[in-house]
Amino acid sequence: MSKNLINWLENVLLQGIIITLKAMTSFTEENYLKIIYMLTELNGGNEVSTNELAEHTQTKAASVSDMLRKLAEKNLINYRKYQGVTLTKEGQYIALGVIRKHRLWEVFLVEKLGFGWDEIHDIAEQLEHIDSKELTEKLDKFLGNPQFDPHGDPIPDAKGKMPSMTSCKLSEVPIDQTVVMVGVLVHSPAFLQHLDKNQITLGSTIKIQEISEFDKSYIVLLNNSQSVFISNEVAKNLLVK
Amino acid sequence: MSKNLINWLENVLLQGIIITLKAMTSFTEENYLKIIYMLTELNGGNEVSTNELAEHTQTKAASVSDMLRKLAEKNLINYRKYQGVTLTKEGQYIALGVIRKHRLWEVFLVEKLGFGWDEIHDIAEQLEHIDSKELTEKLDKFLGNPQFDPHGDPIPDAKGKMPSMTSCKLSEVPIDQTVVMVGVLVHSPAFLQHLDKNQITLGSTIKIQEISEFDKSYIVLLNNSQSVFISNEVAKNLLVK
DNA sequence: ATTAATTTTTAGGTTTGTCTAAAAATTTGA
DNA sequence: TCAAATTTTTAGACAAACCTAAAAATTAAT
Ligand SMILES: [Mn+2]
Ligand SMILES: [Mn+2]
Ligand SMILES: [Mn+2]
Ligand SMILES: [Mn+2]
Numbered sequence: 001m002s003k004n005l006i007n008w009l010e011n012v013l014l015q016g017i018i019i020t021l022k023a024m025t026s027f028t029e030e031n032y033l034k035i036i037y038m039l040t041e042l043n044g045g046n047e048v049s050t051n052e053l054a055e056h057t058q059t060k061a062a063s064v065s066d067m068l069r070k071l072a073e074k075n076l077i078n079y080r081k082y083q084g085v086t087l088t089k090e091g092q093y094i095a096l097g098v099i100r101k102h103r104l105w106e107v108f109l110v111e112k113l114g115f116g117w118d119e120i121h122d123i124a125e126q127l128e129h130i131d132s133k134e135l136t137e138k139l140d141k142f143l144g145n146p147q148f149d150p151h152g153d154p155i156p157d158a159k160g161k162m163p164s165m166t167s168c169k170l171s172e173v174p175i176d177q178t179v180v181m182v183g184v185l186v187h188s189p190a191f192l193q194h195l196d197k198n199q200i201t202l203g204s205t206i207k208i209q210e211i212s213e214f215d216k217s218y219i220v221l222l223n224n225s226q227s228v229f230i231s232n233e234v235a236k237n238l239l240v241k
Numbered sequence: 242m243s244k245n246l247i248n249w250l251e252n253v254l255l256q257g258i259i260i261t262l263k264a265m266t267s268f269t270e271e272n273y274l275k276i277i278y279m280l281t282e283l284n285g286g287n288e289v290s291t292n293e294l295a296e297h298t299q300t301k302a303a304s305v306s307d308m309l310r311k312l313a314e315k316n317l318i319n320y321r322k323y324q325g326v327t328l329t330k331e332g333q334y335i336a337l338g339v340i341r342k343h344r345l346w347e348v349f350l351v352e353k354l355g356f357g358w359d360e361i362h363d364i365a366e367q368l369e370h371i372d373s374k375e376l377t378e379k380l381d382k383f384l385g386n387p388q389f390d391p392h393g394d395p396i397p398d399a400k401g402k403m404p405s406m407t408s409c410k411l412s413e414v415p416i417d418q419t420v421v422m423v424g425v426l427v428h429s430p431a432f433l434q435h436l437d438k439n440q441i442t443l444g445s446t447i448k449i450q451e452i453s454e455f456d457k458s459y460i461v462l463l464n465n466s467q468s469v470f471i472s473n474e475v476a477k478n479l480l481v482k
Numbered sequence: 483a484t485t486a487a488t489t490t491t492t493a494g495g496t497t498t499g500t501c502t503a504a505a506a507a508t509t510t511g512a
Numbered sequence: 513t514c515a516a517a518t519t520t521t522t523a524g525a526c527a528a529a530c531c532t533a534a535a536a537a538t539t540a541a542t
Contacts, residue, residue: 028499050520063500065521070498082507082520113379126371132364138354269529291490304530306491311528323490323537489538496531501524508519 025076027129030098032057032067033076034128036087037095047084096160097136102128103149104139110150111143117150118192151192152183152202152239170206170218171235178207183239191237198228206240266317268370271339273298273308274317275369277328278336288325337401338377343369344390345380351391352384358391359433392433393424393443393480411447411459412476419448424480432478439469447481 025033035056039048050068054061072079076091087095105127109115115123137158140146147163148154154162167182181204184191195201199222207221216232230238266274276297280289291309295302313320317332328336346368350356356364378399381387388404389395395403408423422445425432436442440463448462457473471479 026498051518059499060501061520062502062522066499069521109376113376113383115375115379119375123371123373123376126373130364130367132367134356134360135350135354135364138356142354267528292488300529301531302490303492303532307529310491483542485540485542487538487540489536491534491536493534494532496529498528498530499526500528501526504521504523506519506521508517510515510517512513512515 025074025094029067029071029074029076030094030129032071033087033091033095034098034102036077036085037092037099040086045086047086049084053085093160096156096162098128100156100158100160101130101136103153103155104136104143104146106149106151107143107146107155108139116192116196118189118196120150121187121189148183148202150202151187152181165241167239167241169236170208170230170238170240171216171232173208173240175208175211178205179240180205181238182241185237185239191234194234195238198222198230199226200228200238206238266315266335270308270312270315270317271335271370273312274328274332274336275339275343277318277326278333278340281327286327288327290325294326334401337397337403339369341397341399341401342371342377344394344396345377345384345387347390347392348384348387348396349380357433357437359430359437361391362428362430389424389443391443392428393422406482408480408482410477411449411471411479411481412457412473414449414481416449416452419446420481421446422479423482426478426480432475435475436479439463439471440467441469441479447479 032053035053036048039052039056040046050061050064053064053068057064068077068079068085071077071091072085075088076094077085077087079085102124105124106117106120109120109123110117140158146155148165152165154165156162165182169185170179170181173179181200181202183202184195200206205223207224208218209221209227210219211217216235218230218232218235219227220230222228273294276294277289280293280297281287291302291305294305294309298305309318309320309326312318312332313326316329317335318326318328320326343365346365347358347361350361350364351358381399387396389406393406393408395406397403406423410426411420411422414420422441422443424443425436441447446464448465449459450462450468451460452458457476459471459473459476460468461471463469
């Protein structure tokens, strides 16, 4: 509270007039906003609950409540006690900025440094909080303005606009149809390594040859060359187009 | 204290035996260690005082005292009350790791992203704390294992060994001798931009043509082509070989 | 060699982000 | 519908990293 006042006074004194009221979000606040964004998406636009947030932030519900009060005070979320939260325009903008940085860095780690797509998430979790507009834009350019990250996730542009991607789960595709692998719904190293082992990568063509009645497992033709076995669990987490 | 205990117990429980006692230095601790390293260098190996540290950490002496007690407890510094501090081997190793990352990222920002050498320090101050051994080593390789950063500062290797560099200030070079610009002693954007304006860059050859009796200012021949004026203040902050 | 000035440490507080335990609100379901 | 189960919030604490003010130690000057 007094820290805010000091910031405010500094603005007044340094600029004569208050020009902008920069949000100044901390590392922690950024993480909350990013997670709220992602869980809202996942919920199809519905409010995110305190408990959901506690799980994903690796904290307790009480801690989340504290943070929500604070984010609401900064007008970054819409918060009615006991009713869950959604992001305000401002909160969404910050969240998308963090997601943009996360995904751009992931592209860098894979395309430039040669990391595997299963090794990059934790590093990107750190890099996404580096605060420099110029850095983000120069990195974007250096990478050739990529639209999607190594997992096929869309990268928002500098204004927060997501490139559109029409895709569906492999498990929803009819038999005999040929599709292209464009993304994953799970990012765990175990899942990604499993795909590696089966040589399923972004861009692979997949044609469903057979679906087992018994366990809904698949036999698919990969890249028009080899037949591979895919469990239903995998098929439900592969995005294709 | 109880946090340390918990970490210790986790080690015991997860590993059966305590294998390593990882230091787990925070962002803030890393900054203290880095600054202690640099000020010790500057002091020719002598102890660094509390007040010196307060200046460079942008905090107050009281805060520094607190932190020194803490760092001493972790065996990262040699600290006798009222007598200043030096780094222990362990502290030095961490400091050199942070400096390594800082300088590698600076190379990246200039060589790959096209930043000017006057624009990179603040961004590198953030990037230097990204915690991933693999990232640092892959970045190093990607950059071609550079020995020096964009300011001519030596980059320690993964073991903390600095490449040796024999250089001296331009102000100590005798008249008529031709030398090569290899570094700067001041990193302020103002100074670096001043050098840019005079087209003095790393690798420029400099031959001292004249030194003014009155103000010790220089007229030097730059790259065997143009004569430029250099103040004594500048000459004292240019490293040449 | 004392006293005065300076430096450093300690004492006591604040803020941020976390925690546990307990209270309050909401949801479930008999 | 109303009691039980669940979720969420509040209350009260704690650790990290900072602060100001005051005490203690060191250094400098008469
Ligand atoms: Mn990721
Ligand atoms: Mn990703
Ligand atoms: Mn720097
Ligand atoms: Mn540098």
